[in-house]
Amino acid sequence: MVVSISNAKLVPKCNMSEIQQQFNSIKKQIDLIRSVKGGAGLGIRHLQVVLMCGGITLAFMLRVDMSVGIVVMANNTGSNPDIKDYGWNPTETSTILSSFFWGYITTQVPAGWLSGRYGAKNFLAAALFLSGALTALTELAADLGGVVLMCALRILIGMVQGFIYPSTNTYLAKWIPPEEKGRMGTLVYAGAQLGTIVAMAVSGVLANSAAGWPSIFYTFGGISVLWGILIFFLGADKPSSHKYISKEEQVYIEDSLNKVSHEAERMPTPWISILSSMPFIALAIVHCGQNWGFYTLLTEMPTYFSSVLGFDIQSDGLLSALPYLVMWCLSFIFSWIGHLIERKNWMTTGTIRKVFNSIGHWGPGLALLILSFIELEDPTVAVALLTLTVGLNSGIYLGFQINHIDLSPNFSGVLMGMTNGLAALTSIIAPLIVGAVVKNNAPEEWRTIFLIAAGFYFIGNLIFIIFGKGEVQPWNEPIRLTKENEANYGTAAPPSA
Template identity: 35%
Template sequence: MLSSWKTCCKCIPQRWILAVMSCFAIMNGYTMRTCLSIAITEMVTTTNQSSNHTSSNEVCPASELSTSSIGSSSGTHEWTEYTQGIILSSFYWGHVISPIPGGMLADKFGGKHVLGLGVLSTAIFTLLIPVVVEAFDAPGLIVLRILIGMGEGTALPAMNVVLAHWAPPEERSMMAALSMAGMKVGTMLGNGLSGVLIQNSSIGWPIVFYVFGGVSIVWFLVWILLCHSNPDDHPFISDDEKNRLRKTIHEHTRKDVGPIPWRHLVTSGPLWAILVAKVCWMWGYYVTLTDLPKYMSSVLKFSVQANGLLSALPYLVLFFVSISSSWLADWLIKTERLSRTNVRKIFASFALATSAVCLIAASYAGCDRLVVTILFTAGVGTMGPIFSSVMVNALDLSPNYSGTLMGITNGIASLVGIVAPYAVGVLTPNQTFSEWRIVFWITFVANFVAILIYDLWASGEVQYWNDPDFRKGQKTATRVQRVSTDKI
């Protein structure tokens, strides 16, 4: 029985099983991250905004998709917009701490256990949310969200390390995009299913944390059984696949990579290009990820179920755009129609420019719910090519230190995740169009700054400091030169 199971597994390329399981890992992380954005609209008690504070052209009237009582929700927690902003941003307080150490641990010990334990810890803390909120209110929720952010912060760096050992260069864009497709699928499910679950569950908002936390526990058990950090350690991989991966990947990957070349990282222009582009893009992504449900609920007055489904729609489009654009990116590179560097730059520029234009246009569409939904869907959906450019670029620069690079860029970019929800809470106290336009104009400017910096400095080529032997040679040459100088 066991031998037949191994034979069957060897017929399936294990690198694609790993990519799919990585996708599920990121998906679970994002369902647990985003479900609070929907749940919080039902956790809080809201009251009618007085017309004394806003003019009639600054708010939307109720519609057939609105709740039956716009004046208040069934929530019991009296949290202001400022407090809600703190709660939503607290995830990123933890998320900014763990990516760099998580990436370094994954580079040293392999990505399998770092990724698995990160998702497991996130699941456990998610399951505790209803109990902790009941006992400790907002402070308890903030602490849990910090811990959830710390657990999830290790996921992308660890996944990057796994891909460095499993993704051939000609399949890198596709495998990375498939793995990171979990971000879109998770956001889509986190938004879409949360509204449906809350609307149809007798226990209300706690159901989302029990469902998504439980599913993640199941994923962890399957991941431990099926996936491995390195092809050489995998019991089910075929000899053909193992030999192919050795030929195509081992040229730029080592098991013993030596100390991290911090001096070279700090002075690397291409790494700075990734960092700046990711930080600027993350502002718009985190605004839509965290606060789009609030816009749909507070400004456009959608019910919780309609809010969840419509907030999920942009990420459905994002999923298909990211997968199709990654296939196109790999095809352009493989057929040598464009260099890897030019593919990364062109795809990033398209994604950043089109999403910026669509999001700012949505803020001027007023209460035309159909047009706003289309523009938001296009604005988020056209971010897709960013995953086959900026998000995969660290693997191009240094397969040996890909976890560390992803940890550095993700960790610093997570600072935007702290600022964005807090800034939205401060900038939109009355939830009016004019207030939200400020948020989207910041997004517009940030995206075009990212385009400028990335097009100037980005590279798709392996950097010299990826090779430990090169750096050793550099040090040896320096010592020889010093000795010669001393003799003279």
């Protein structure tokens, strides 16, 4: 049987590559629609930001409560004369205040590595739970062991809290798209000021209440325990592991993050590249300058207001909170301005970081210089200058504070652990220097303290301006160990690497 095909109609040939291109085009349009929808309105990522902000807030409440509480613990000036005190001298109180950082410094780098490798949520939740529980033991420690046991307790609290900042940085890097990084990062880290405001204002009131200073530590410790539980049940290490997130929001976050980062747990940490990187070294130095100035004021301002300016304990707490209220408010103003500059492409990321960090460091440094050389006949002037000093410091949230994620989204937790650990050394030394210099609470003694803090602000920011960067560094993506490379080459990378 012969079949003629002379009159058969030709069927157009099927071009699979064109079909694939059309399919990919349609898929991109669908993903774009999902991304736009996922980026609009409030979502699960905003819940994570609230949880992180609350964590930072409580972390600082548990640090600052001692700055106010120790004034009354050393010498009861509250309204209830029956509340016990311990008669500690300035050297002893400065030692107790600095001991938090003795523990804090030891866990920074391990915390950054562990949160990047195993996820940040559980570490953050556990840190808040345990530090809250330990804080509630303050009265017991002071009664049983005095200065020695108090230092031991604060060291333990510091070790636990060493996990909070590195875990938070890793958490942020997993959840927040780059275009939202400035605003969301500011909101999270502004929790430091919110915690300081609440702790200083409420601590003064609680210390002056019938329950006295012990109520400070029971109150804040209990709240921290509850917040740790909340993070454990409502948080997640990344969008794909949260059971309530919408598909649209997950696509939006993951597509945005995939442009700049990959799964860090699959990569070896490039320790040598990080430690030899000038942008990282500059970041570490400016972080040290920040901690010296910030923690000098944070831990010692209540004593300065009480002993030099003559305010009572309740007024002391409220006045000590005022600068941090201004800092908290300014952080959102600066965040809005920074977001506008970034959206309009008026500056590069690196320039934005340096401009705002200069506001956050050179502004306070100048205010401290002025405070050092004016007469203290009117305490209002001193309060105003200290408020300006702390308020302008909010520029750091668009400066060095978020720069860890700029340099390496994959290893931001490790970077934060390293710089925060190194900076914790200055947090230890600063209160001890105050104890060594300030013997009689004379104005000239405090002038020395303010000049030292101003010097750290000026020098640290200068180095950041010269050597700091705002771009992702090449070591953000080291050669990854894969099964394919192991199978083909018996090594972590092909021979050409």
